[in-house]
Amino acid sequence: MTDQVEELERPAENTSSGDEYVDLTPEYAREILDALGDDDVSRAEELISELHFADIADLLGWASSSQRVKLVDLIRPDFDPELLTELDDELREEVISLLGTEAVAEAISELDSDDVVEVVEYLEEEDQKELLGALSDIERARVEEALSYPEYTAGRIMQRELVAIPDYWSVGQTIDFLRSAKNLPDDFYDIIVVDPRYSPVGIVPLSRAIRTNRPVLIRDVMDSENMRTVVVTEEQENVAHLFRQRDLISAPVVDDSGRLVGVITVDDVVDVIDEEYEEDMMRLAGVGEEDDLSSAIFDTTRSRFTWLLVNLFTAIAASMVIGVFEGTIQQLVALAVLMPIVASMGGNAGTQTLTVAVRAIATRELTSTNAWRVIRKEVAVCGLNGLAFAVLTGAVTWFWFDSGLLGAVIGAAMIINLLFAGLFGALIPLGLERAGIDPAVSSSVFLTTITDVVGFFAFLGLAATFLL
Secondary structure (H helix, E strand, O other), rough: HHHHHHHHOOOEEEEEEOOOOOOOOOOHHHHHHHHHHOOOOHHHEEEEEEEEHHHHHHHHOOOHHHHHHHHHHOOOOOOHHHHHHHHHHHHHHHHHHOOHHOOOOOOOOHHHHHHHHHHHHHOOHHHHHHHHHHOOHHHHHHHHHHHHHHHHHHHHOOOOOOOOOOOOOOOOHHHHHHHOOOOOOOOOEEEEEEEOOOOOOEEEEEHHHHHOOOOOHHHOOEEEOOOOOEEOOOOOHHHHHHHHOOOOOOEEEEOOOOOOOEEEHHHHHHHHHHHHHHHHHHHHHOOOOOOOOOOOHHHHHHHHHHHHHHHHHHHHHHHHHHOOHHHHHHHHHHHHHHHHHHHHHHHHHHHHHHHHHHHHHHHHOOOOOOOHHHHHHHHHHHHHHHHHHHHHHHHHHHHOOOOOHHHHHHHHHHHHHHHHHHHHHHHHHHHHHHHOOHHHHHHHHHHHHHHHHHHHHHHHHHHHHHHO
16 A cells, blocks of 8 residues: 555556456356366466456356366465455355365455455354464454344445544645555545544545645545445445445444444445345245355255245136136137236236336335335336237237137236236335335235236136127
8 A cells, every 4th residue: 555655646657567367258268178178287277377366256156066176276376365255155165165274264364354254154163263263363353243243234244444544633644654554455445534432524535635735634625524324233235225325435334332343345335236136136036045056956946946836826826717717718719829818918017017116126216205106107007008919919819710809808808917917016016015025035926926817817707708
């Protein structure tokens, strides 16, 4: 950091080292894996040496178990511990096992505290102790404190390494401190200004400090109005919303008494946003958070079984509706051909509304304040689509089965089902969210049941009334 600060105050020099990373493409990855398959170790080492640690993490995820063993052996001599932060939980545990906890324990001492927490939080207790034992007493205490906070809170993702100064310092004193301090974080964006109780009272962007004359007091250039603090027990999803809403680069984290205990930076928040997005997508599809490409076959099967079982019962409910109209279907076989169209269109239209609603709830764009306006809009949109597809489907049915009345029946059923799809596509996630249930978890199961039941009942009921 000393060198970085001094560079800002003297003429720029050519600092390019000529070292550039190669992007990991599927072709490049295949070349590495082929080299491993041919036992061409020197070629594989040469190719891997050109990759960034994040790309090596991707490569480990793409490789098979046997290839992964060889890759770990190749990266062992120049192992970058930051690679571990780029792996999913199960793959990280496997790589740590292959590297050996002793080697990993020595390496993670180079990481920031928040990255160490990410590496060790889901490991077995014995492995955790071994890894933490390699840290200094201060670093170990920081990590253990972070692990004491609930999962998915600010305390788990915050970084303990930060820059805090009193408000009575001058800019010159601050710059001198940055040059001489030994334990500064590797990267930081804001200098946190604290009062005698060690509570944040403002922030000074590093760029502003560098541009300001030395005699100026920090309190005269700090920004207190736009500073936002985060309580250590705040949910990480709320932290991500704050950063997104206020365009923050970093935010001080305080304990219940208001004392500064850490800082959250935008790179941590990007990971949280990605994690929350992935979680919602997985839940919408009815699979667990732990279900990924690296999971064992049995674990993946078990995680997906529950929602498939629920789907089975909802499908039976829809089939029971069809069973009620068994006699009607026997008299007019065309109904059996056409009724999946009504149910499918309702399901797809409802899923569109559902996806928009779940995303809007997650980003807090949809609340009780504007709920009815959004519901009315979605019902109107689905109604207009229903009308358009009623005309289209009715015309096709009339031409197909030479029955204008059958075309009218399927058109009417299409409108009814899409109206219900729009209504319940918005109502279901709102209702689940109000009940304290994550709307991404089970909305799709309820919606599919409703659109199937309404679609079949409307089509077959209208057919029984007007055609027979």
